[in-house]
Amino acid sequence: MSTNQVDCKNCEQPFDADFQFCPHCGQKSNDELTIGVLFYNTISNYFSFDARFFKSFFPLLFKPGYLAKEFINGKRLMYLHPAQMYLFISVVFFFLSSFYSREFREDIDKGMEEVLASRSEKVLTQDSIPQDSIAINNYLKPLRDNSFTIGLDDDDLKVIDSLSRIKVPKKNFGTSFTFNEREMDSIIATGASDETLYKHMGMSDNAGSIKRKFYSQILKFYKTMGLGQIYQTFIDSIPLAMFFLLPLFALLLKLFFFNKGRYSHHLVFSFYYFSFLFTLFSIMFSINRWLIDIPDWIDWLIAFSTFFYLVVAIARFYRQHWLLSFVKTGVIGFLFMSLVLPFSLTILGIISFLYY
Numbered sequence: 001m002s003t004n005q006v007d008c009k010n011c012e013q014p015f016d017a018d019f020q021f022c023p024h025c026g027q028k029s030n031d032e033l034t035i036g037v038l039f040y041n042t043i044s045n046y047f048s049f050d051a052r053f054f055k056s057f058f059p060l061l062f063k064p065g066y067l068a069k070e071f072i073n074g075k076r077l078m079y080l081h082p083a084q085m086y087l088f089i090s091v092v093f094f095f096l097s098s099f100y101s102r103e104f105r106e107d108i109d110k111g112m113e114e115v116l117a118s119r120s121e122k123v124l125t126q127d128s129i130p131q132d133s134i135a136i137n138n139y140l141k142p143l144r145d146n147s148f149t150i151g152l153d154d155d156d157l158k159v160i161d162s163l164s165r166i167k168v169p170k171k172n173f174g175t176s177f178t179f180n181e182r183e184m185d186s187i188i189a190t191g192a193s194d195e196t197l198y199k200h201m202g203m204s205d206n207a208g209s210i211k212r213k214f215y216s217q218i219l220k221f222y223k224t225m226g227l228g229q230i231y232q233t234f235i236d237s238i239p240l241a242m243f244f245l246l247p248l249f250a251l252l253l254k255l256f257f258f259n260k261g262r263y264s265h266h267l268v269f270s271f272y273y274f275s276f277l278f279t280l281f282s283i284m285f286s287i288n289r290w291l292i293d294i295p296d297w298i299d300w301l302i303a304f305s306t307f308f309y310l311v312v313a314i315a316r317f318y319r320q321h322w323l324l325s326f327v328k329t330g331v332i333g334f335l336f337m338s339l340v341l342p343f344s345l346t347i348l349g350i351i352s353f354l355y356y
Contacts, residue, residue, distance in 0.1 A: 004016065004017040004018070005017065006029070008022040008024060008025060008027060008029070009027070010022065010025050010027040011024050011025040011027075013025070015029075017029075052077075052078070052079055052080040053080050053085070053088070055078065055079055055080075056079040056080040056085060057279075059079070060085070060272065060275060060276050060279060061276065061279065061280070064276075064309050064310070064312040064313035064316060065269070065312065065313035065314065065315070065316035065317035066316070067079055067082070067272050068082070068265075068268050068269040068271075068272045068273075068313070068317050069316065069317050071268055071272075072261070072265055072268060082268050082271035082272050082275070083271055085271070085272070085275045086246075086271045086272075086274060086275045086278075089275045089278045089279050089282070090239060090242065090274075090275075090278050092278070092282055093278035093279075093281060093282045093285075094238070094239055096282050096285045096286060096289075097235075097281075097285060098235075099285075099289060100285070100289075101231075101232070101235045104231070105228045105231055105232050106228075108227050108228040108231055109228040111227075112224075112225035112226070112227050112228060113225075115225050116224075116225050183200070184197070184200060184201075184222070187200060188223065194216070194219060197219055198212075198215050198216075198219065201215060201218065201219065203215045213354060214354070217353055217354055217356075221353075226356060229356045230352050230353055230356045231352075232356075233352040233355065233356040234348060234349060234352040237348055237351065237352060238348070241344060241345075241348050242274070244344065245340065245341070245344055246267075246270050246271070246274055247267065247270075248336075248340050248344075249270050249273075249274075249336055249340070250263065250266040250267040250269070250270040251263070251266075252332050252335060252336060252340070253266040253269060253270065253332065254266045256328050256331070256332055257318050257328075260318050269313070269317055273310060273313060276306075276309065277306060280302065280306065281303075284299060284302060307329065307333060310329050310333070311325050311326050311329045312325075314328065314329055
């Protein structure tokens with residue numbers, strides 16, 4: 001046995017220099033810090049990207065319910081932990097989807113820029129003449145005073161007076177707020193304060209903080225047409241929202257399978273199922289973007305197949321008859337897609353608007 005001893009750089013315990021790994025802490029004995037080592041350590045430490053990932057990948061895709069069942073039965077080191085798998089795959093999924101969301105936001109921003117340009121042009125062409133009757137009288141007063149020198153007769157002055165009495169109809173901005181857009185643009189062009197604009201929009205002096213915040217965001221949106229910013233804030237908030245949607249999905253499972261284990265069991269199942277969804281859509285995004293453009297009907301067919309994957313997973317994990325599993329999966333999917341998901345996305349949309 002060799003007597004050549006070295007100290008571990010991590011735990012500082014002595015061990016034989018011939019060992020490739022420290023027998024006390026498991027760190028590699030000669031771990032030179034290269035780019036490859038740095039990348040592997042980062043992935044391994046934060047996402048557990050090791051052999052367990054590859055052992056878990058194919059069962060996740062092709063054996064519905066298998067990983068969740070094995071984890072519940074006690075095999076918790078052979079396969080990747082459900083929360084770790086979900087975290088890693090969700091990071092990959094949202095990274096890939098960001099390419100599409102960025103392009104969509106660019107299209108939105110271009111459309112909003114055209115709207116702003118069109119509105120500015122209207123301000124210059126239409127609002128260059130004041131629309132208020134008092135302002136028009138002041139504007140046309142020099143014409144009346146100098147009617148003789150510029151050749152205006154009494155009939156011309158009557159026409160001018162009739163023009164000064166024309167009232168511009170108010171227009172609904174598409175919300176519960178009703179204000180004259182033309183007047184609003186004119187007031188903004190004069191550099192009026194936000195408080196003045198709030199009052200023009202109809203905000204009362206004793207408005208609360210929430211109502212004031214809403215008026216502030218309405219005005220901000222009207223000035224900048226920042227639909228792209230709202231969309232980006234919405235997209236950036238989805239990963240956080242998933243940490244609430246996933247437990248709600250597990251709660252639905254608990255309600256329909258209340259005698260099939262603890263809530264934590266249903267949560268494990270949900271982690272693996274959402275990991276499957278993100279994995280499948282990540283593969284679809286990658287193929288569509290960098291390899292070939294898959295026909296839309298195939299994309300929809302693959303997306304619809306996730307329902308049957310869930311049916312099989314539920315039948316195997318909860319050990320129920322196929323027909324009963326199909327019915328329960330349909331009800332769970334309907335409740336989640338028609339109630340939980342729309343409500344959550346609505347709340348997320350409101351938050352995105354208030355804080356973009």
